[in-house]
Amino acid sequence: MVMSKQSKTFTIDGREIPFIEGETVMQAAIKANIYIPHLCFNPEFTPNGSCKLCTCDINGRKKSSCCTLAQQDMQVKNETRELTVMRRTLVQMLFVEGNHYCPFCERSGNCQLQALAYDLGVTDLHFPQFNAKRNVDASHPDLMLDLNRCIFCELCIRASREVDKKDIFTIAGRSINKRLAINSKSGHLKDTTMKVTDKSAHICPVGCIIIKGEGFKTPIGQRIYDQHSIRDVGNLRPDSLIKAKSQMQAAEPELQPKKKLKLATCSLAGCFGCHMSFLDMDERIIELLERVELSRSPLNDIKSCAPDCDLGLIEGGVCNTENITVLRQFRACCKIIIAVGSCAINGGVPSLRNNIDVKDCLDEAYLNGIGVVNPKIPIDKELPYLLEKVYPIHEVIKVDYFLPGCPPPADAFWKILNDLLDGKEPELPYDLLHFD
Amino acid sequence: MTHSLEAAENSINLNRFVIEPVSRVEGHGKVTLLVDDNNQVQQCRLHIAEFRGFERFIQGRPYWEIPILVQRLCGICPVSHHIAAGKAIDMISGVTELTETAYKLRLLLHYGQTLQSHALHFFHLCSPDLLFGFESDITSRNIIGVIEKYPELAMQGVKLRKYGQEVIRVICGKRIHGTGCIPGGMNKPLSYEDKNYLLADIEQIIAWAECAVKTARDCYLANEPFHKNFAGLRSNYLSLVGADGELDLYHGKLRLKDSSGNLLFDQQDYCDYQNLIQEEVKSWTYMKFPFIKAMGKESGWYRTGPLARINNCDYIPTPLAEIARQEFVAYGGKEPVHSTLAYHWARMIEVLFSAEKIKQLLGDPMITGKELIVQGKRRSEGIGVVEAPRGTLFHHYQVGEDDLITKANLIVATTHNNTALNESIRTVCSEQINGREISEAVLNNIEVAIRAYDPCLSCATHAIGKMPLKVEMRRLQSGELISQLSKDSDGTLR
Numbered sequence: 001m002v003m004s005k006q007s008k009t010f011t012i013d014g015r016e017i018p019f020i021e022g023e024t025v026m027q028a029a030i031k032a033n034i035y036i037p038h039l040c041f042n043p044e045f046t047p048n049g050s051c052k053l054c055t056c057d058i059n060g061r062k063k064s065s066c067c068t069l070a071q072q073d074m075q076v077k078n079e080t081r082e083l084t085v086m087r088r089t090l091v092q093m094l095f096v097e098g099n100h101y102c103p104f105c106e107r108s109g110n111c112q113l114q115a116l117a118y119d120l121g122v123t124d125l126h127f128p129q130f131n132a133k134r135n136v137d138a139s140h141p142d143l144m145l146d147l148n149r150c151i152f153c154e155l156c157i158r159a160s161r162e163v164d165k166k167d168i169f170t171i172a173g174r175s176i177n178k179r180l181a182i183n184s185k186s187g188h189l190k191d192t193t194m195k196v197t198d199k200s201a202h203i204c205p206v207g208c209i210i211i212k213g214e215g216f217k218t219p220i221g222q223r224i225y226d227q228h229s230i231r232d233v234g235n236l237r238p239d240s241l242i243k244a245k246s247q248m249q250a251a252e253p254e255l256q257p258k259k260k261l262k263l264a265t266c267s268l269a270g271c272f273g274c275h276m277s278f279l280d281m282d283e284r285i286i287e288l289l290e291r292v293e294l295s296r297s298p299l300n301d302i303k304s305c306a307p308d309c310d311l312g313l314i315e316g317g318v319c320n321t322e323n324i325t326v327l328r329q330f331r332a333c334c335k336i337i338i339a340v341g342s343c344a345i346n347g348g349v350p351s352l353r354n355n356i357d358v359k360d361c362l363d364e365a366y367l368n369g370i371g372v373v374n375p376k377i378p379i380d381k382e383l384p385y386l387l388e389k390v391y392p393i394h395e396v397i398k399v400d401y402f403l404p405g406c407p408p409p410a411d412a413f414w415k416i417l418n419d420l421l422d423g424k425e426p427e428l429p430y431d432l433l434h435f436d
Numbered sequence: 437m438t439h440s441l442e443a444a445e446n447s448i449n450l451n452r453f454v455i456e457p458v459s460r461v462e463g464h465g466k467v468t469l470l471v472d473d474n475n476q477v478q479q480c481r482l483h484i485a486e487f488r489g490f491e492r493f494i495q496g497r498p499y500w501e502i503p504i505l506v507q508r509l510c511g512i513c514p515v516s517h518h519i520a521a522g523k524a525i526d527m528i529s530g531v532t533e534l535t536e537t538a539y540k541l542r543l544l545l546h547y548g549q550t551l552q553s554h555a556l557h558f559f560h561l562c563s564p565d566l567l568f569g570f571e572s573d574i575t576s577r578n579i580i581g582v583i584e585k586y587p588e589l590a591m592q593g594v595k596l597r598k599y600g601q602e603v604i605r606v607i608c609g610k611r612i613h614g615t616g617c618i619p620g621g622m623n624k625p626l627s628y629e630d631k632n633y634l635l636a637d638i639e640q641i642i643a644w645a646e647c648a649v650k651t652a653r654d655c656y657l658a659n660e661p662f663h664k665n666f667a668g669l670r671s672n673y674l675s676l677v678g679a680d681g682e683l684d685l686y687h688g689k690l691r692l693k694d695s696s697g698n699l700l701f702d703q704q705d706y707c708d709y710q711n712l713i714q715e716e717v718k719s720w721t722y723m724k725f726p727f728i729k730a731m732g733k734e735s736g737w738y739r740t741g742p743l744a745r746i747n748n749c750d751y752i753p754t755p756l757a758e759i760a761r762q763e764f765v766a767y768g769g770k771e772p773v774h775s776t777l778a779y780h781w782a783r784m785i786e787v788l789f790s791a792e793k794i795k796q797l798l799g800d801p802m803i804t805g806k807e808l809i810v811q812g813k814r815r816s817e818g819i820g821v822v823e824a825p826r827g828t829l830f831h832h833y834q835v836g837e838d839d840l841i842t843k844a845n846l847i848v849a850t851t852h853n854n855t856a857l858n859e860s861i862r863t864v865c866s867e868q869i870n871g872r873e874i875s876e877a878v879l880n881n882i883e884v885a886i887r888a889y890d891p892c893l894s895c896a897t898h899a900i901g902k903m904p905l906k907v908e909m910r911r912l913q914s915g916e917l918i919s920q921l922s923k924d925s926d927g928t929l930r
Contacts, residue, residue: 219624220609273511300578
């Protein structure tokens, strides 16, 4: 009997994987129900190798598993701490490169980038935001392109070329000006032959290609990744739920369990929703207050932070000089600073103004507003100077932990605070890690 | 009137005092006082000094995204913005009438949030002033102090708020910043399990709401002569009322009463708001000052919120709240109740009204219906107005052919009360502070006046503002200056 093709094998994390000659590592892994993180790979199309999230350690070298052919006795490492850290970094880079606002994105909960971030335990974005200027093309009657959310996976390009045979999309520009471009004279989607039924309209892994009229129709709680982690959806490895862990290498908390901790809270450029979510601990607040003493907080009348605070919770981003002063005071007074919510972590909704001209903003509100009399721009010594951009707080001070969400759920506050009170490293389980 | 305290004649040689941040209110604000050597206040201002910016940056976003986006104006009353924007995008999508179920779900959502917002404000934020005294010890003048001294009352407050938040959660999927309103309706029916879950506690909630009305009323009446005039103003009152003049927080037409209770206008379509209301800009704050166009900016200012609504409506369409309203109106006699501190009493009447409405709605078989969306013919403009917990909230959007927002105007509830807030704290200065040594306790009187309005300074900071860091701006300044940082052209912060 001749050796059958199936008898060839290689290993992923020590497990023997059969493959057929010509299959990639990714293809063989999928058949074997092993999840390798990826965004630009889709089995229906030619592999692209652009997102690099499927990078594995293959015979000691870092290679994209979607573009590497499986070979007999090849040794692939997929689940290592090193790779997880690298993949997290890639996801963080994708987030800061575009303008990803999970709180109001209609793809939130069904977005593969977000789901992967959850799966990898990304709680902050680490890098400064690019604030790239990207367009929205809503010219098509049935479709919208929000290029702010494009991650250059090129799946739409491949779908349009390989399946729809239309070649509607391409990549143009370089560096920060790189963008998804439309192959039509006007550059608008309406002037192409694209139809809502095209394959390329149903391939985007993020919220860039949107079908009009579907936004927010799926209630929260019923979206795919509300219920499953991305690695579980394909039943690849039902037992592998990675615990979210804070990114920052925080010093071991010098806290004595059982001692009453001094807690300070404040809101910078935010909406107070995080403070409200803190109060959503309801009756548990009373339990918490047995272990915590409140210093400066909008909930009492203490206007400045005690110098020996153990914990500082900061909601909101940094939009003016006063915010910087307060933030630095908090850093000086608090042993541990936790960035709470989208605005503190990546600027959040207020940072939507980062791409808009200053004069434009001022004129809109105070000169051209509907029904405005006495039009003028407020200027007064009591008004703090506004910054050019809204910054996440980690761009101004060192942050020890990040508690994401818009706002983070009350249970997440409860979990993180109790971990710290017990002298443990805070951890968020999958169901408490949200970006929206 | 104490308009004279808006600007001191000469600010040189005056001592500056600042309350910063104003605490136990939602959002960010500060008060500055300029006081002479005889402890006479010469200038008093409430500044809104924080900026985020919505009206400009939502331009270019698709209209169906707006209810989800703009609710992030405010974490205390996101539902108000969600629903006001939802009503505006209904109009944009050509829908004038929702399905009965969608309409009732919106009502349930709105009354749930009114319940939680009012409970938060009264119990968590204001009750310490009313229970312990305006100048009581700072260390216990907060909700923790209330929990220690009045545990039962505090727990009722916590649970009233929790109930309202749970109403929101079952409809929107999250307690804060969920999703619900989509063009022409709602995205999820109410399940029978959730309905029964809410029904299980509603009688207890109504009972606690009745207690809350009594607590607020008794606190007020316990020191009536003082409370009546504290931060007192005579003003006009603006609110929505239903077609029959009844209290309605979700929908209605505009009614304006003067300080004697005479109708200045009634049953005005809110879509005409541009012909009724204008806004003045002042250089020392980012919050504008709305006024009734026909009356001019000197006398055209008004108050909104619970006090305005209870003064303005002809009746409340639920039995227990109506009894409470009649007692309130009897107290005022022939005139509207003008006492600023009576806001708390009026607010708790609305808590009772909301609780009763929730019970009515949960008992309605249509509430668990499945017909949720209507479609219509797209229009280019939409205006949505609701009575938010803090007052009348206006959302106005224009949309291009490509479905993207081209123009937005928001008048948030707190902004309507801007003149009144400033006038109230100036009254406190004249009557409570002048001649006294300024101390933390004395200054709390000013905050008590501000808190009565339940201002949402988060909402008030929505107006776009981004002041460039220019050297010239510093030259304008006279008097004391708090140390400031500057930003170099390379972005370095110093």
